[in-house]
Amino acid sequence: MSKSAELAALIQARAGAAPVRLGLILGSGLGHLAAAVQGVAIDYADLPGFPHAAVSGHDPKLVVGDLEGVRVAVFGGRAHYYETGNPAAMRLPLEVLKALGAEAVIATNAAGSMRADIRPGDLMLLSDHINFSGLNPLIGEPTEARFVPMTDAHDPALRARLRAAADAEGVALPEGVYAWYSGPSFETPAEIRAIRLLGGDAVGMSTVPEVILARFLGLRVAAISSVTNMAAGLGTERISHEHTKAMAPLGAVKLEKVLRRMLRGLGNDPI
Numbered sequence: 001m002s003k004s005a006e007l008a009a010l011i012q013a014r015a016g017a018a019p020v021r022l023g024l025i026l027g028s029g030l031g032h033l034a035a036a037v038q039g040v041a042i043d044y045a046d047l048p049g050f051p052h053a054a055v056s057g058h059d060p061k062l063v064v065g066d067l068e069g070v071r072v073a074v075f076g077g078r079a080h081y082y083e084t085g086n087p088a089a090m091r092l093p094l095e096v097l098k099a100l101g102a103e104a105v106i107a108t109n110a111a112g113s114m115r116a117d118i119r120p121g122d123l124m125l126l127s128d129h130i131n132f133s134g135l136n137p138l139i140g141e142p143t144e145a146r147f148v149p150m151t152d153a154h155d156p157a158l159r160a161r162l163r164a165a166a167d168a169e170g171v172a173l174p175e176g177v178y179a180w181y182s183g184p185s186f187e188t189p190a191e192i193r194a195i196r197l198l199g200g201d202a203v204g205m206s207t208v209p210e211v212i213l214a215r216f217l218g219l220r221v222a223a224i225s226s227v228t229n230m231a232a233g234l235g236t237e238r239i240s241h242e243h244t245k246a247m248a249p250l251g252a253v254k255l256e257k258v259l260r261r262m263l264r265g266l267g268n269d270p271i
C-alpha cells in the first residue's frame, strides 16, 4: 500500500470513510476556520510523514468533517519551503487528500498587496500566479506526469463559484496575480517594484508549490489571499509576522462567509 493510501485509511478509521469532497489549506492567522468544521481533528504528529508545520499562527492539525453539509478536510498548517528547503513538503498531505476522495482544494494565505485598490483586511482571489522563486516541487519526479500544464491552473469554474458566493455575501473578491517569494525574509522595496513590473498584484511565501502539486495530482484548485499589509515600500506599517498574524483574522471572517456560501450552494454538483 502506498504511504498516502495508508494514511488515508488511518484517517478514515478515525473520522469515517465517507469521501471528502474538498480540501482547505489554511494560511497564517486563518486557523479559526478549522473550528467551524464539525468533525474529527487529528494532530499532524499522528500522521507519519506530515510536515511539522511549526510556524506560529498555524495549528498543525487535520480536521475532517462537515462544513455546510459538505465533507471537507481542513489542513490547519502547511509546510513552507522556507522552513526546510523542500518545495515538495506538501506533496504527501495533498496525496492523502486525493486518496480521501477530494475533487478540489482551496488554498489560503496571508499576503502583501501591490495594488492600491486591494487593502489590508481585503481578500484577493488568485487568477494566476508567478513563480518568482524559480523552485518547483516536481523537480526529481521521474514520470512524464511531471510536465503539468499550468494554463488555467486556478480553476475558472471554481473561481466563478467563489466570486458568486462573495457577491451574494457582499464581500469584495477582486482577482489578481500572486507572486511566490521564497521568504522567510520579507521582500525589499526594490523587489516589490520588480514583482509589480512583472505583473504581480500580491506577494507571499506559500501556495504556489501546492497549486503545482494539486494540478499534478489532478485536483482542481483555487486560492485566496487575505491581505495583511501593503507590500514593502508601498505602505506605512512595519511589516512583520506579528502584524501578519494580527491582521489575517480580518480576512478570515470574510473568507468563512464566502466559503460557507459557496458550499451551501453546491448540492451534488461537482465543485
Ligand code: HPA
Pocket (backbone or CB within 6 Å): 110, 111, 112, 113, 181, 186, 187, 203, 204, 205, 228, 229, 230, 231, 232, 239, 244
Ligand atoms: N510579503 C510576503 N509574505 C507576506 C506578506 C508580504 O508582504 N504579508 C503577509 N505575508
